[in-house]
Amino acid sequence: MFRSLKYFVAVFEELSFSAASKRCFISQPSISSAVAQLESELGCQLFVRHTKGVSPTPEGMQLYPKAKELLFGVGELKSLISLAAPKRQLRLALSPFLGSERVSELVKMLLESVNDLDLTLVDIDEPADARIIPKTQCADSEIFQHLWTDSYVLALPLNHPLTRLETIPLAALNQVPFISRQPCDIDDAWRYAIQKQGMGLNIRATVKTEEYALDLVAAGLGVSVVPSHSVQKRDDVVTRGLRNIELKRVIGLATPRGRALSEDIIQLLTFKR
DSSP, rough: OOOHHHHHHHHHHHOOOHHHHHTTSSOHHHHHHHHHHHHHTTOOOOOEEETTTEEEEEHHHHHHHHHHHHHHHHHHHHHHHHHHSOOOEEEEEOOTOOOOOHHHHHHHHHHOOOTTTTEEEOOSSSSEEEEEEGGOOOOTTEEEEEEEEEEEEEEEEEEOGGGSSEEEEEGTTOOOEEEEESSSHHHHHHHHHHHHHOOOOOEEEEEESSHHHHHHHHTTTTTTEEEEGTTTTTTSSSEEEETTTOOEEEEEEETTOOOOOHHHHHHHTTTOO
């Protein structure tokens, strides 16, 4: 009942089943099923479905403040219990190439969803209960579960001549000032493609993170190949697709063989965003 009320509150506040599913890190059918079960138990309809989302019925409007009150009380009770109980320790290693925004989302999700969690973030080469890494970094002693796939694009300064093209042929990058990242997950594929074209890169700088590379691109010092998600909220660079080459990296959850994480944490980390 309490879980169904939690999902009801999420749908009520988001006015959307899909938005509520993302907020609760659970599939949309599970949200819909929980609300339908709640409606069956209460004997009334709580939402009116329409093309742009949902609207609460009068019964839904009446239930909302009561549901919030009940959930607040349950939260207080859980807090009291968790103070007396030992916290679950989780050492999580995160690849430095994931980007600060995605790291923040993962940490926020874990801390908000698991009340008794004591989370420690460690460097990628330190002992850890789990690692979120590119598949290329997964060791033979680990089990890898796919989380998402990043596609790469070419980032250019706003006034770069190549921005006039919709997609960029590799040949157009011959001796163009370039910002390199090392290490880079797609470095082998990228260098192979460049060599196959008989080209040379005019590397102006080599940095470790996507953020540094994009800052140098924005400053007009060169172009760079970066994951598309890293430029979604930047308005100081332009992105273009690369012609005749597809660069991707697979990101996943790597756990040591024979040492399983708790099921609730695995479900949270592997939830398809």
